[in-house]
Amino acid sequence: MTPTDICNQALDILKEAEITNLENDNRPIVRWMRRNFDTSRDSLLSRYDWNFALQRVVLAASAEQPAFGWSHAFTIPHDCLRVLPVTVCGHSEGTPVRHEVEGACILTDASGPLKVRYVRRTEDYDRYPASFIEALAAYIAMKCGHWVTGKVSYVQVAQGLYREAIDVAWRIDAIEGTSPRAADDNWVAMR
Incomplete structure (x- = not known):
């Protein structure tokens, strides 16, 4: 799977001619795809806690302290699109750590x-679930539909496909894994 493949799926929704190579084709639609693909991908990745895009990291405090308000700063990894709620143990169900994300x-x-834990930018398209690829293609079609076709009806079709695809993708993603647990309650486990 490549960005060209995903863009072609978006163009299929709009009943437009396929792209042979996203990098070398200079048609207006291809230039639009080149300009907007990465932003569209990152936007859709950051909207949900997609299992395939989650990353865990243990951060050491930065040597430079915040000028005021907080005692410590921790540098966010460069591939981070969105920091998930920070907890003492790192698990989503853990005791929250008071914090704010700044820069x-x-x-x-x-x-x-x-x-x-954070949602990361991932460009390994072969790791994307098929349901996410369908949602991304529909999202791109929705964004460029009027620009490409000049017809509101195509945008409406793309919007409907996007809503359906994102709902399916999120439901599939949500059922992977086990039920939440009381991650910080070590004393319960020791009893």
Whole structure:
């Protein structure tokens, strides 16, 4: 799977001619796809906690402290699209750590190391579930539909396909894994 393949699926929705190569074709629609593909991909990735795009990292405190308000700063990895709620143990069900995300840092009074989960930018398209690819293609079609076709009806078709595809993709993604657990309750496990 490549960006060209995903863009061709978007063009299929709009009943437009396929692209042979996203990098070398200079038609207006291909230039639009080149300009907007990465942003559209990252936008859709950052909207949900997609299992295939989640990453865990343990961050050490930065040597440079925040100017005011917080005691410590932790640099966010460069591929981070969205930081998930920060907890003491790093699990989503854990005890929250008071923090704020500012620029490329997580600011907090916690001394660290900080266990962080985040949605990352991933360009390994072969790892994308088919349901996500369908949602991304429909999202791109929805965004460029009027520009390409000049017809609102094609945009409406793309919107409907996008809503359906994102719903299916999110439901499939949500059932992977086990039920939440009380991650911070070590004393319960020791009893």
